[in-house]
Amino acid sequence: MHGKLNHRRQFGGGRGQALAKAIGMKHGINPTVIDATAGLGRDAFILASLGAQVTMIERSPILTALLKDGLQRLSAEPGLSHISEQQLRLVQANAIEWLQQQANGKTGNRPEVVYLDPMYPHRSKSALVKKEMRALRALVGDDEDAGQLLHAARQCARKRVVVKRPKGAPLVNDSKPSGNVQSKNTRYDIYTRSD
Numbered sequence: 001m002h003g004k005l006n007h008r009r010q011f012g013g014g015r016g017q018a019l020a021k022a023i024g025m026k027h028g029i030n031p032t033v034i035d036a037t038a039g040l041g042r043d044a045f046i047l048a049s050l051g052a053q054v055t056m057i058e059r060s061p062i063l064t065a066l067l068k069d070g071l072q073r074l075s076a077e078p079g080l081s082h083i084s085e086q087q088l089r090l091v092q093a094n095a096i097e098w099l100q101q102q103a104n105g106k107t108g109n110r111p112e113v114v115y116l117d118p119m120y121p122h123r124s125k126s127a128l129v130k131k132e133m134r135a136l137r138a139l140v141g142d143d144e145d146a147g148q149l150l151h152a153a154r155q156c157a158r159k160r161v162v163v164k165r166p167k168g169a170p171l172v173n174d175s176k177p178s179g180n181v182q183s184k185n186t187r188y189d190i191y192t193r194s195d
């Protein structure tokens with residue numbers, strides 16, 4: 001497994017880290033989470049290793065193949081195989097359509113939390129935009145339909161939708177969240193369901 005990710009799994013602050021707080025993983029709560037923008041699966045892995053049941057949705061066939069390979073390699077890691085076998089599931093789909101189908105289905109099948117980390121259209125070549133992220137963008141482009149994705153997610157999630165944004169970035173769709181959690185460079189906007 002990627003050394004940096006394993007380091008974060010072990011020393012990243014557990015349920016006290018901003019991502020876990022934003023998802024609502026406190027007091028032994030293990031929510032069902034749809035990671036509708038799986039990408040390289042880093043956030044999904046962290047949430048799954050903390051105990052969440054995570055379904056990863058990715059529309060890029062290349063990234064889906066990479067994620068599948070990653071899950072197989074995780075299964076072969078002593079002490080970590082349970083994460084890929086019990087906590088993580090992978091679906092190749094456009095999450096907008098997938099979430100709409102779930103929202104129209106039985107309430108019991110709908111996830112508690114939908115997590116979104118759409119590609120943020122950085123215009124500068126700043127060093128802050130990490131190499132890994134630049135490579136990912138070259139592969140999948142900017143996620144210009146993030147607004148539609150947020151709309152579909154809010155129709156589907158039973159408890160909350162969490163949107164990851166760089167600190168200082170504008171809100172997706174100009175939609176005002178119910179709150180947010182911040183870390184050094186990142187802001188997690190939280191949209192709780194009111195009904």
Ligand SMILES: C[S@@+](CC[C@H](N)C(=O)[O-])C[C@H]1O[C@@H](n2cnc3c(N)ncnc32)[C@H](O)[C@@H]1O
Pocket residue numbers: 036037038039040041042043044057058059060063093094095096117118119120136140143149
């Ligand atoms: C910034 S990356 C996510 C990185 C991820 N959070 C991680 O930890 O590795 C965004 C990813 O979301 C995917 N994506 C964006 N919109 C999507 C959609 N509507 N359905 C499925 N995947 C989508 C893109 O293909 C891209 O791989």
